[in-house]
Amino acid sequence: MDLQLPFDVNPFDRLADLVRGVPVPDGVTPLRMCLGEPQLPPPELIATTLQANERAWNRYPPTSGELAYRQACVRWLNRRYRLPSDYLDPDRHILSLSGTKEGLFLIAQVAVGPERRSPARVVLIPSPYYLVYDGAARMAGAETVYLRTSEASGHLPDLDGIDASILRRTALAYLCSPSNPQGAVASLEYLEKYIQLARTFDFILVVDECYSEIYDEAPPPGALEACVRLGEGLRNVLIFNSLSKRSNAGGLRCGFVAGDERIIEAFRRLRSFSGGQVPIPIQLAGAALWDDDEHVEINRRHYRCNFEIAAAVLGDAFELRRPAASFFLWLNVGDGEAAALKLWRKAGIRVLPGAYLTPSTPDDPDPAASHIRVALVHDPATVEMGLRALRRLL
Numbered sequence: 001m002d003l004q005l006p007f008d009v010n011p012f013d014r015l016a017d018l019v020r021g022v023p024v025p026d027g028v029t030p031l032r033m034c035l036g037e038p039q040l041p042p043p044e045l046i047a048t049t050l051q052a053n054e055r056a057w058n059r060y061p062p063t064s065g066e067l068a069y070r071q072a073c074v075r076w077l078n079r080r081y082r083l084p085s086d087y088l089d090p091d092r093h094i095l096s097l098s099g100t101k102e103g104l105f106l107i108a109q110v111a112v113g114p115e116r117r118s119p120a121r122v123v124l125i126p127s128p129y130y131l132v133y134d135g136a137a138r139m140a141g142a143e144t145v146y147l148r149t150s151e152a153s154g155h156l157p158d159l160d161g162i163d164a165s166i167l168r169r170t171a172l173a174y175l176c177s178p179s180n181p182q183g184a185v186a187s188l189e190y191l192e193k194y195i196q197l198a199r200t201f202d203f204i205l206v207v208d209e210c211y212s213e214i215y216d217e218a219p220p221p222g223a224l225e226a227c228v229r230l231g232e233g234l235r236n237v238l239i240f241n242s243l244s245k246r247s248n249a250g251g252l253r254c255g256f257v258a259g260d261e262r263i264i265e266a267f268r269r270l271r272s273f274s275g276g277q278v279p280i281p282i283q284l285a286g287a288a289l290w291d292d293d294e295h296v297e298i299n300r301r302h303y304r305c306n307f308e309i310a311a312a313v314l315g316d317a318f319e320l321r322r323p324a325a326s327f328f329l330w331l332n333v334g335d336g337e338a339a340a341l342k343l344w345r346k347a348g349i350r351v352l353p354g355a356y357l358t359p360s361t362p363d364d365p366d367p368a369a370s371h372i373r374v375a376l377v378h379d380p381a382t383v384e385m386g387l388r389a390l391r392r393l394l
């Protein structure tokens with residue numbers, strides 16, 4: 001039986017392959033700066049709410065999610081993006097998700113899955129990307145079009161550079177803002193422009209906003225705000241968010257998608273087969289977290305402190321630029337894969353080579369291949385130790 005899948009391996013599998021069999025120096029405890037997993041403790045609200053709702057473990061969760069959860073998502077979105085109070089209807093515009101990952105993957109089935117008989121089969125993907133966009137599009141049998149990003153394009157796809165012949169065949173576009181790995185933030189004008197493209201060419205624009213709360217100075221604008229400014233409701237737009245980064249709760253698997261009610265309904269029907277529902281006690285804990293903003297400010301202070309450390313240790317080496325949001329450094333080290341291997345061998349530090357976040361094009365490698373992504377998620381002393389080693393070795 002040939003179980004070879006029609007796409008390249010996951011970046012973290014590639015990283016594991018890269019360092020497999022390569023020992024770290026004696027006495028060194030490995031440090032994983034490759035993974036965007038918050039290391040701060042999750043808020044106590046989770047434990048207390050779970051305990052208070054123990055009785056609900058016997059119930060199957062509805063596919064759309066508990067109404068109380070969807071209402072909390074709407075309250076948060078209204079507060080965060082200053083939306084008109086009647087703009088979002090928790091029944092028509094929101095679905096709970098088991099984290100954004102499953103939703104970002106499955107939405108490609110709605111847009112270009114085998115049952116969708118539309119001739120538009122292109123999925124637009126920023127490069128470098130979050131691994132799921134690429135895997136989702138390819139597993140759905142889509143034609144992938146990668147939009148390279150660079151310092152010159154503000155680390156976001158250049159919307160003027162997309163050919164109309166491609167846009168006419170586009171079914172779905174992924175945008176990540178704040179972006180992983182660069183931490184770039186799309187302006188309201190940029191979001192409006194992408195939404196207008198989606199409406200003109202009638203494709204689904206998915207905006208992955210899961211780093212929206214990990215910002216440095218100003219809260220990043222969101223696509224729902226752009227929809228309000230443009231009018232025409234939420235037509236062609238979906239946003240995805242979760243508690244994983246905002247509330248140090250990756251293990252809770254609790255997120256949501258909000259947007260165009262036509263797409264939400266199609267998505268609900270698809271998910272009623274795939275069954276990734278979030279257990280009800282977890283949704284109620286999630287609701288309590290969306291209603292609380294205080295713990296999120298503490299998290300932001302933590303990441304700001306880590307970025308101060310990065311600036312002090314690295315200065316402007318590796319073209320370091322303090323990102324507007326997210327908790328990653330995106331460093332130009334010349335050859336990202338060689339640097340990752342060296343950091344592992346000499347200091348037991350794992351970072352992610354930029355090449356693993358781009359399509360494989362040996363004849364025309366993405367410039368991201370010269371970068372590494374470093375997650376500043378640990379406590380300040382650990383971050384400082386890791387960055388000092390990185391500075392010394394690269």
Ligand SMILES: Cc1ncc(COP(=O)(O)O)c(C=O)c1O
Pocket residue numbers: 036098099100101102104130176179180208210241242243244245250255
């Ligand atoms: C850009 C981006 N989107 C989505 C996710 C998925 O997060 P979750 O499923 O925990 O919401 C991640 C996780 O690292 C991410 O970096």
